[in-house]
Amino acid sequence: DPRARADSHVHEARGEHRHGSTLLYGRAVTSTLNASDPVVVTAVFHPAEGGHDAVVAALRPAIAAVHREPGCLLYAIHDAPDGTIVMIEKWETVALLDAHGKGEAVAALNASLKGLVSSPTEVARLVPLPAGEESKGAL
Secondary structure (H helix, E strand, O other): OHHHHHHHOEEEEOOOEEEOOEEEOOOEEEEOOOOOOOEEEEEEEOEOOOOHHHHHHHHHHHHHHHHOOOOEEEEEEEEOOOOOEEEEEEEOOHHHHHHHHOOHHHHHHHHHHOOOEOOOOEEEEEOOOOOOOOOOOOO
16 A cells, blocks of 8 residues: 555655755655655756756756656656746656666756756655545546
């Protein structure tokens, strides 16, 4: 039961922490999932002043590369009303997500974003809270 696993270890951390090669600051919710669990991730990019199109251009090659990676179910970017760019990801397993985070596509993406963002990318691994119909109540 995903709810039982999710409830087993959810806590809040303050301060500085790292997800893959992305350094995060401030408050974040972290959780422990089994390596075989599917996982949804959000990554929020903060383009530098006037740099929205440059960030999108930097993300596009990475998206094409990541779509070919094992375990990638979803890797898509969206504009947010506050001017950020939000990436939504879904991976077959935590283990495959972890491999992705250490891969060439992420390294190339991080290099291509240097100087284009005004603050560190905010990355969150999400834990499902299924509700309603099984096919519609969780990603």
